[in-house]
Amino acid sequence: MKRINMAIMGVGNIARQMAAAINGLEGQVCAYGVASRSLERAETFAKEWHFQRVYGSYEELAEDPEVDLVYIATPHAMHYDNARLCVEHGRAVLVEKAFTANAGQARELIRLAREGHVFLTEAIWTRYLPARQIVESLLKEGIIGDPFTLEAEFSVPLSHVRRMYDPALAGGALLDLGMYCLTFASMYFGNEIARVESRAEKLDTGVDAVDEIEYFYQDGRKAHLRTSMVTGPVNRGEIRGTRGRIEVDNLNNYAAIRVYDTAGNLLREPEIPPQINGYEYEVLACVRALEAGRQECAEMPHALTLEIMEQMDRLRRDWGVVYPFETEERGGTSIE
Known part of the structure; x- marks a missing residue:
């Protein structure tokens, strides 16, 4: 099994959880890089979690050809743009749930990944446990x-x-x-x-x-x-x-x-299997999929991502919950 270079986009709490899992998978996954819009925050994160490279912008991470897998750990509203940036640069992507803000964004992102033959999956960790x-x-x-x-x-x-x-x-x-x-x-x-x-x-x-x-x-x-x-x-x-x-x-x-x-x-009362913190299972699923040349994980295929996004869209529509960016004239961002 080739040890993959994994990078994290974002340095918030959920990024720290993923970093702990990556550190625990030493030998299988390399804590390669971390990106933040603040170079100082990226450097602090990298020092704490033993990442090799830091990037002061998301673009710099996406452009690095040594990155095998990017974990998107930014807020929901940024997932679409951040993941699209990586996909357009040919980077395999594991996107924290919710995959995007709405089904339109999800559908567009999946289309781009399929057309570019780029691996893309959602990090809803429960499905991988x-x-x-x-x-x-x-x-x-x-x-x-x-x-x-x-x-x-x-x-x-x-x-x-x-x-x-x-x-x-x-x-x-x-x-x-x-x-x-x-x-x-x-x-x-x-x-x-x-x-x-x-x-x-x-x-x-x-x-x-x-x-x-x-x-x-x-x-x-x-x-x-x-x-x-x-x-x-x-x-x-x-x-x-x-x-x-x-x-x-x-x-x-x-x-x-x-x-x-x-x-x-x-x-x-069945025994719960041991874990680092649970995040490692979605990472290992990505490693298996990448080694097999697949563009999605069997544990969370694109069809299921779209199904749940569509369910959430329907619920929000019934409640009258609309995000400001969904009213903009941008393709793939409006609630369906």
Whole structure:
């Protein structure tokens, strides 16, 4: 296995999480470069996390032919432009969720990557975790019978964080927290949704702060999803079946999985596989895909990225949540 040179675009908190994972993958992934619009911040980050190169602009990173994979760790509103810059320079890209601000941007970005034969995938880490496969195996085994109801909530008080309340940065609960609830439902109940009922409470800035979502599936199953950036913390999921239920702690990075029968007796509590911090699994998936010459990851193919982006677009449209840049006359940026 060739050790790949990985670079990070952005130096915020999520970039630090990725840097820790890259450092833990020494021998497989090289902490090669980091870019910020502030050279000083990039230098500080590189020193702390042992990256070899620093760039004082995103363009400089994208132009470096030694970079094998770029992780986009900037705010949602910047993902499209930052990822497009990398794709146009032929750089393989792992884009932090949400992939883009809306489905139009996602579709355009995927088109460009396919035309340029450039690897591109979304870093929704839950889809890459081995713990996801544990839940899938339990459902396939039939330990809880026929699943009929799913519930998920991810609520964390984050309204004080600027990017969360700023519509210009694609703020709000949905793209940051609610996406994990949508992903939980998508992974275990699929995407054949017959009807949606939802509501959102908005902040004065116009972004969604509390979201309640009901999915009614074509096969009769139902999902209740809730997210909030003003209450919490709550971070859990549950799948109920005719013979019991599966509970999951931490939707984003499963901390515990428990199986109960209908009487509430604990049947099983599978061990969660060890990890550096969970981010390493999406990186290793990218390494495997790049070595195989693929342009997407099997764990999160482009079709699924578009599906979730379209779901979020429909929800925001129903709530009247529109980002300022979506009203501009720019191709691929308007809400659909």
